[in-house]
Amino acid sequence: MTLLYTEVEEELRASVRDLLADRCGPETVLRRIETDAPYDLELWKTLSRDIGVAGLLVPEEHGGAGASAREAAVVLEELGRAVAPVPFLTSAVLATRALLGTGETGLLQELAAGDVTAALVVPLAASPYRPLPGAVTAGADGTLRGRVRGVAGADVADVLLVPVGSELHLVEAGETRIEVLPSLDLTRPVATVTFDGAPARAAGPFDARAVLAFGAGLLASEQLGTAQWCLDATLAYIRERHQFARPIGSFQAIKHRMADLWLDVVRARAAARNAADRLAEEPASDEAVLAAAVAGSWCSEVALHVAEESVQLHGGIGMTWEHPVHLYLKRAKAGQVALGAPGAHRDALAALMDLPGPVD
Structure with missing residues (x-):
């Protein structure tokens, strides 16, 4: 096992980041969410057909890339950094993972080609650790x-x-x-x-526990990307914003807060990468579910905390609609309850590791 990114993963990251920088900047996303069509389906077609992200998890014999959760996690990091309004998590991760457990190959080929988009009809807040409601x-x-x-x-x-x-x-x-x-x-x-x-x-x-745990483990990489953007944007701002003829980043209190945020993001990266690696090896194993629970419980709270701090440290401009940081705060808050809340992941961890329950 290695938490380092491979050369192939870095090349994939560069391709996705370059496209998002060109087509999905913060101003573009802000304009799009004010319309009746928040999803950017043209961007999704380009990601699917030119870069092949829609078929990353689809085996090569069905027209996909035959990649693993590690590569999908890299894509999610970049999509999280851009809060990109594309259905990668819902179609290329959750729906594709659900289909891989069936004998349905025709739809997999269409998904891999980017001709069709699918969605798994479960609440986004569904937990891997509870039965789905028989709705x-x-x-x-x-x-x-x-x-x-x-x-x-x-x-x-x-x-x-x-x-x-x-x-x-x-x-x-x-x-x-x-x-x-x-x-x-x-x-x-x-x-x-x-x-x-x-x-x-x-x-x-359909194995709900395996599919939702897989999604939760990879959602942690998206949350990592969200937290990383907030950290980078805040660092750039405090270097430029001056008070009392000094950059506010030179104030000791600000340095301490930024150091704590950096440590949180570093630990989130370790948890997210571990989950992606375990899910790539044995996605249905208890070890993979455990790694996904660790990443889900930690990364969701880190993303929210870093986004909240980013709003605060941006001062007045951070409270405005025109600054994109509110998009990251909302993505982080919504993601905190997606595919299992942090408390549900921690309860699952206790059960998987045979830890004693609370004392009455």
Whole structure:
């Protein structure tokens, strides 16, 4: 095991970062979230078809890159740094990971080619450690009925992957009613998906714990990217902002706060990289779930703390809509409860490591 980035991972990072710098700067994202189409689907097509990020986790025999969670984590770091409004987490990670456990190969090929976008119909706040609510049922004729709230990526998906018990069903998005809801994270809308006799096709078994733990472990890399941008942006600001004829970064109290934030981000990187490495080796193992729980519990809180400090240290400008730091704060806060809250991850850690429970 190594937490260092390989040469291939660094090349992938450079390609994604260059594209995002050109097409997804903070001003661009701010303008887009004020429209009715917060997702940048043209950017997503470029990422999918030119760089191949949509098929990173898809085996080569199905048209994908045959890469691992490590490479997907690098992409998520860069998307987190840019708060990029693209459905990589929902389609190329969660939906793809769910499909890999089935015998469905045709849809995998379409996802890898970037021709189709999919979404796993579970609440974004679903936990890997609790059973999913049985919100959708399948009739004798194969149609689905029910409603699932708080689904991320559904509004831009072509195909919906719907868990019904331990089975995964495929539904064309046009056969459902999708209502976009107000979301704290303006770059990742959530929606209520309603099935009212929607025709569906059974795809195969669905292991909710493995899929959601995989997503939580990789979400930590996105949170790392968010925290890293906030740290870098704050460092640049305190070097330029002057008070009493001195940069505010020269004040001892500011230095101490920045040092603490830097240490938090360094530890977050270690946790996120460990989770990505374990998920790349044995994604369904207890060791991988444990690493994902460590990363999920730590990185989500670090991202939020660094974003909050960034707003504070930016002073008045940090409180304005025109400065992009609020996008990172909202992404961090929404991500804190996505795919398991920090407390749920810590409880799972205690159980996985046979730690004693609280004393009555």
